[in-house]
Amino acid sequence: MEEGINMERSITRTRNKRYCKATIRLTYNGDGVQRLSITGEMGRIVSKAAARKDAKQYWVSFFEDSPEEIFAMNERCGTRFSSASGAAKYVLDMDGEYHGLDAEEVDGKVYVGDSFGCIHNDIAEWFPELVPLIRWHLNDMNSTCECQDRHGWHVGMTIALTKDTLTPAQRKTIDDDLFAACSSKRGKEFDRRWAEIMTSDYQAQQAIRLATGRETITISDMEDLRSQCYPHRPLYKQVHSWMLNKVREEIQPEVFEAEIFKDGINAPCPDCGHRMGSKWLVRELPPEIVELAKTALKDEERS
Numbered sequence: 001m002e003e004g005i006n007m008e009r010s011i012t013r014t015r016n017k018r019y020c021k022a023t024i025r026l027t028y029n030g031d032g033v034q035r036l037s038i039t040g041e042m043g044r045i046v047s048k049a050a051a052r053k054d055a056k057q058y059w060v061s062f063f064e065d066s067p068e069e070i071f072a073m074n075e076r077c078g079t080r081f082s083s084a085s086g087a088a089k090y091v092l093d094m095d096g097e098y099h100g101l102d103a104e105e106v107d108g109k110v111y112v113g114d115s116f117g118c119i120h121n122d123i124a125e126w127f128p129e130l131v132p133l134i135r136w137h138l139n140d141m142n143s144t145c146e147c148q149d150r151h152g153w154h155v156g157m158t159i160a161l162t163k164d165t166l167t168p169a170q171r172k173t174i175d176d177d178l179f180a181a182c183s184s185k186r187g188k189e190f191d192r193r194w195a196e197i198m199t200s201d202y203q204a205q206q207a208i209r210l211a212t213g214r215e216t217i218t219i220s221d222m223e224d225l226r227s228q229c230y231p232h233r234p235l236y237k238q239v240h241s242w243m244l245n246k247v248r249e250e251i252q253p254e255v256f257e258a259e260i261f262k263d264g265i266n267a268p269c270p271d272c273g274h275r276m277g278s279k280w281l282v283r284e285l286p287p288e289i290v291e292l293a294k295t296a297l298k299d300e301e302r303s
Contacts, residue, residue, distance in 0.1 A: 006025070006026060006027045006028070007024075007025065007026040007027075007293075007294065008023065008024070008025045008026075009023070009024045009296075009297065009298070010022070010023040010024075011127070011297045011300045012111075013126055013127070013300075014045060015126075017044055017045045017046070018042070018043070018044055018045065019042070019043060019044070019045055019111055020040060020041070020042045020122055020123065020125075020126035020127070021040055021041040021042070022038065022039075022040050022123050022126070022127045022130060022297070023037075023038070023039050023040065023041075024036075024037070024038060024130070024133070024293055024296060024297075025037040025038075025039075026290070026293050026294070029140050031140075031282075033139075033140045033282050033284070034284075034285050034290065035138065035139060035140045036133060036136045036137060036138070036139055036285055036289065036290075036293055037137060037138060038118075038120065038123065038130060038133055038134050038137045039116075039117055039118060039119075040116070040117070040118075040119045040120075040122060040123045041102075041113045041115070041116050041119075042113070042114060042115045042116075042119055042122050042126075043102070043111060043112045043113040043114040043115070044111075044112050044114065045109050045110070045111055045112075046109070046110050046112055047109065047110070048097075048105065048108070048109075048110055050110075051097075051098050051101065051103055051105075051110035051112060052092070052097050052098070054101060054112065055092055055097065055098050055099060055100050055101050055103075056085075056088050056089065056092060058088075058100040058101065059084075059087070059088035059091050059092065059099075059100055060084045060085055060088045061084075062084075062088075062100075063084035063087045063088060064084045067084070069087075070082070070084070070087045073087060073090075073091075077090075098110065102116070118137065120134045120137070127297070129296060129297070130296060130297075132289065132292060133289060133292060133293055133296065136283075136285060136289050139282070139283045139284070139285055140280065140282045140283070141280045142280065142281040142282070142283055143155050143276060143277040143280070143281070144269075144274075144276050144277075144281070145269050145271075145272055145274040145281055146283070147269045147270070147271035147272050147274070148269050148274070148276060151269075151270065151271075153264060153267065153269070153276060154264065155263060155264050155265065155276060155277055156263050156264060157263070157264040158260065158261065158262055158263065158264065159260070159261045159264050159267040160258070160259070160260045160261070161258065161259055161261070161267070161268075162257070162258040163255075163256055163257055163258065166256075167270040167271070169268070169269065169270060169271055169272055169273035170268040170269070170270055170273060171256075172273055173268040173269075173273035173274075173275060174256050174268060175253075175256070177275075178253045178254050178255075178256065179253050181253070181254070182251060182252065182253040182254070185251050186247050186248060186251050189247050189250075189251060190243060190244060190247045193243060193247070194240075194243060197225070197239070197243075198226055201222065204222055204225055204226065205217045205222070207225075207239050207242070207243065208221055208222075208225060208235070208239060210242065211238050211239040211241075211242035211243070212235070212238060212239075221235060224236060225239055261276075264276045264277065265277040266278060
């Protein structure tokens with residue numbers, strides 16, 4: 001595969017009346033990072049007659065469970081079916097004999113899919129040579145860092161931390177996040193109070209008194225405080241600074257004591273502090289993995 005060119009290869013293997021299909025994709029994401037994808041499809045191999053029977057049974061069950069759909073179809077299509085069997089036969093006559101099944105006819109037999117997507121356990125069993133590639137699946141969308149992988153951490157794992165067990169990296173992440181949350185609360189509270197000062201004469205007079213220590217507040221003081229043209233005036237700056245400091249004193253960052261991270265989400269890494277699942281991390285594909293993806297199962301390739 002040449003640089004910048006995408007590759008996709010699908011291979012199907014069969015055993016008795018079962019099949020498994022593996023699809024290898026090498027692409028480039030929007031950031032120019034090479035991405036590997038390993039997905040699959042697994043199911044059963046049946047005769048055309050058996051597939052038609054399964055498809056009809058699917059639609060009979062559908063209409064029996066939802067008889068109102070028969071009336072809806074009659075109204076939509078101008079038909080007059082009253083039984084689930086008749087409605088099912090009509091659907092298959094109109095939309096295809098295998099409609100309702102994930103099916104593909106190959107060489108006189110029908111491959112009916114039962115499971116799809118990231119069926120990596122099945123792929124590993126049917127295609128053991130792809131096992132080295134599976135761990136690099138969607139290498140540009142890792143929820144864990146490499147440190148967490150070394151520790152055996154993964155999404156779905158419950159992790160409990162206390163203030164006494166935090167590593168320096170974990171403490172920094174948690175403290176930074178608590179301070180960011182505190183700053184957000186401070187900003188919202190400051191905006192709320194400042195809006196009151198700008199709209200309420202009583203609140204404006206109180207703010208000037210507390211910020212300056214003055215007992216008498218003049219109309220000129222009020223104008224200086226609320227002027228949109230001269231925010232650099234000393235009184236404006238004095239009250240503004242006083243209000244900022246007051247909000248900072250009243251709203252302090254929370255102190256971390258302990259937390260249980262269900263499913264591991266947002267648990268900070270003990271080595272680098274990355275919060276598990278907080279963002280996608282990119283891992284460049286090693287040259288040997290790229291080469292393996294290019295050549296794996298190439299002799300069996302079938303479109």
